[in-house]
Amino acid sequence: MPHTLKLLTIWLLITLVVFLGIQAWERERAASRFQLAGETVVLKRGEDGHFHWPGRVGGIDVDFLVDTGATSTALPQALAERAGLKPLGPVRTFTAGGAAQGFAARADISLEGGVQARALTVTVLPQLGAPLLGMDVLGRLHFSQKPGELRIEPNP
Template identity: 60%
Template sequence: MSKELPSSFKLLTIWLLILTAVFLAAQAWQHQRERPRFTLNERELRLQRGPDGHFHWPGHLGGQETVFLVDTGATTTALPRALAERLGLRPLATLRSSTAGGVVEGYAAEVDLSLEGGLKAPRLRVVVLPTLDAPLLGMDVLGRLKFSQQAGEFTVELQR
């Protein structure tokens, strides 16, 4: 005597498998869209504007992979507090910072920063802010570079 599963259970299982496959495909597509898009050659690095309208520059902070939001309006490179805590950064001094959302309390810290394209900033003094969503690459780093921005591209001339 064979015990066969009811057809409704089989149909439900098939639909669950289809929906799972669609969900995983959508997640993979979203992840691919959010990845920083850049090209690198001997003379320059080109960042393509992301789907969120910003330029994202991959690099490392204290040895940990990090993707920075390029912010030419930020005076100083700034990190979210959660990231600074994961990196084990120690507060050097408390400070108040003027942001687009108003004045917030934070602290200064130091961290080794490196970016794709070979730029390194050892012991960079950064601002750590509690309400920041993503690491911001500010003019303290960008000001050392020769860069231009046009037509959805951020181009950095590399010093070799």
Template identity: 55%
Template sequence: MNEFPRTLKLLTIWLLLGTLVFLGVQALLHERQRPRLTINGGQVTLQRGPDGHFHWPGTVDGREVVFLVDTGATTTALPGALAAQLGLRREGTLQSQTAGGTVMAWQARAEVGLAGGLRFSNLTVTVIDRMNGPPLLGMDVLKRLRLVQDGATLQASLP
């Protein structure tokens, strides 16, 4: 019995083809979710993501993150899990109004960087322990920029 039966060979081929198709679809979905931006001098142009939002790659205390640009957020907000991983120190508690209602949160300070060379040192951020999803880039940062939205693009530059 040196050869696989014909049925087993066909099954193996179909499983391999199915795996390749699955991996190809996963790679395509990952590529579609990746933030699209161009940097031209001091201007960053973000393309709206497939979810309808603008996403801006950056860092928090050196850790790479992708911020969700949120003009409805007063401050930049981080999930509690990310703050714990970064070892951020609690500087006070507060109540925060979110789309889901009022939640307890706390404040910390962090170094925030955005693709395009923008840096915000010692920025006070809001940490929401039960926050799911990406960090939010709030108006505390956005108000320091000149923003122009034109359809599916958002241009940001220093004023």
């Protein structure tokens, strides 16, 4: 093998090992933010200062941002399209960034820990950066907050 090809191969292998190591570290870090203690879901505050709850929308893995200030669950339009959600009609809503136009759709949402919402009416917004889990789901649960931790239990 020529010397240059050997060096290129070595650097590619080093890059691959570093990449795989970073991916494993990120997966471990995300998994440590979610814990299940019996029927209680424990979410640890993320580095961004928010609570995240892993789940699925229409079979697609999603990292929901828990938003107790949101009346309804909202999804980015790109995610809704990947999940195959069909528009029910236009909606105008008010977000932290001001008024926004989107559409309503129905989605099957399942969250880690066994929480599910079938045929939930969600708001789909083109400019939304991350999926928001709103009070239409959270209001069905009992939750309490401690410093850096959100504990969620089914309503008795």
